[in-house]
Amino acid sequence: MLIPVGFEYLKPKNLAELDEAVRDGAFLISGGTVGVRLLKERIVRPKLVVDISEVEEAQGAKQGEGIVDLGAALKIYQLQRLSVNGPVSDMIRFVSSGIADPAIRTMGSLGGNIALADPSNELPVPLMLADASLLIYGQHRFHEEKIRGFIHGPHRTGLKPGEVIVRVRYKELDGYRWSYKKHFIRNLDHYVGISGAMAKVDSGKIIDLRLVVAGEAIMGFKYLAPERAIGARPSEAIIKEVAEEAVSGISPKSDRQGPSEYKVAVLKKLVELSVKEALGA
Ligand SMILES: Cc1cc2nc3c(=O)[nH]c(=O)nc-3n(C[C@H](O)[C@H](O)[C@H](O)COP(=O)(O)OP(=O)(O)OC[C@H]3O[C@@H](n4cnc5c(N)ncnc54)[C@H](O)[C@@H]3O)c2cc1C
Numbered sequence: 001m002l003i004p005v006g007f008e009y010l011k012p013k014n015l016a017e018l019d020e021a022v023r024d025g026a027f028l029i030s031g032g033t034v035g036v037r038l039l040k041e042r043i044v045r046p047k048l049v050v051d052i053s054e055v056e057e058a059q060g061a062k063q064g065e066g067i068v069d070l071g072a073a074l075k076i077y078q079l080q081r082l083s084v085n086g087p088v089s090d091m092i093r094f095v096s097s098g099i100a101d102p103a104i105r106t107m108g109s110l111g112g113n114i115a116l117a118d119p120s121n122e123l124p125v126p127l128m129l130a131d132a133s134l135l136i137y138g139q140h141r142f143h144e145e146k147i148r149g150f151i152h153g154p155h156r157t158g159l160k161p162g163e164v165i166v167r168v169r170y171k172e173l174d175g176y177r178w179s180y181k182k183h184f185i186r187n188l189d190h191y192v193g194i195s196g197a198m199a200k201v202d203s204g205k206i207i208d209l210r211l212v213v214a215g216e217a218i219m220g221f222k223y224l225a226p227e228r229a230i231g232a233r234p235s236e237a238i239i240k241e242v243a244e245e246a247v248s249g250i251s252p253k254s255d256r257q258g259p260s261e262y263k264v265a266v267l268k269k270l271v272e273l274s275v276k277e278a279l280g281a
Pocket of ligand 1: 027028029030031032033034035036052072073098099100101104107108109110111112113114115116120121122123159163164165166
């Protein structure tokens with residue numbers, strides 16, 4: 001079925017209007033890349049659709065005192081052209097450029113990419129590495145939550161009905177190097193594996209190393225800060241140890257994307273490559 005059931009449609013211009021618009025059972029959309037499909041296929045049948053794409057508090061990007069502050073309504077194509085500086089922002093620009101195709105990047109929003117908590121959605125990866133915070137609004141109040149705690153599992157988040165992500169904030173990680181690797185079977189298909197790494201190395205020693213793995217193989221997002229690497233010199237042995245730790249305990253399903261062992265091997269390779277690059281080893 002490709003025609004949604006009838007619904008009322010509201011497009012609030014700010015959070016005050018959003019408060020008036022949202023009522024029980026309202027279905028929120030921003031770019032609609034997934035939301036409109038759910039409506040068309042009648043997987044959701046709301047009486048009210050609230051389009052949050054023009055809420056003014058969720059627009060624009062700014063940077064001050066080392067903090068980058070992004071509106072959740074920013075489209076992915078706008079993230080490709082972000083005029084903020086630092087390694088995390090560089091990584092976001094890079095990741096955004098590789099998302100899907102121009103149509104999805106034109107419509108899809110930052111907030112939607114996070115809220116879906118799809119293990120193949122990529123923007124949570126740099127944001128988890130940066131320990132970003134989400135400014136969430138609902139029930140007439142704001143609260144802030146770390147993205148690492150916000151995503152509970154595949155397609156599961158801490159969002160309550162009617163709540164919206166308004167802004168995404170992170171501290172730039174000056175002096176860090178980053179690397180991002182992903183592997184997919186076909187373009188626009190789900191990624192078998194994603195590995196993002198950020199590291200700081202000083203005087204030949206590792207000061208900090210952070211890793212996020214995601215994709216089909218993980219069925220979620222896994223954050224690692226391998227303690228044993230801290231203080232060590234970047235080496236093949238450290239890289240292999242970290243890759244082992246990243247894939248330990250995962251047992252992906254064998255399916256059309258490939259057998260389980262294949263997915264684990266791919267992810268391990270991606271981790272090795274990304275950690276090596278981030279460490280400059
Ligand atoms: C064919 C296809 C290929 C794709 N490929 C990739 C890819 O390669 N990499 C990748 O990372 N992603 C990919 N995606 C996912 C895409 O990036 C997301 O669908 C998009 O970012 C979601 O944003 P949206 O504004 O369109 O969300 P919508 O479809 O409008 O909304 C999706 C859900 O998120 C909720 N939501 C939206 N905004 C907010 C907000 N601010 N606060 C709270 N909840 C909100 C809505 O209520 C809804 O439940 C792909 C999607 C499709 C359809």
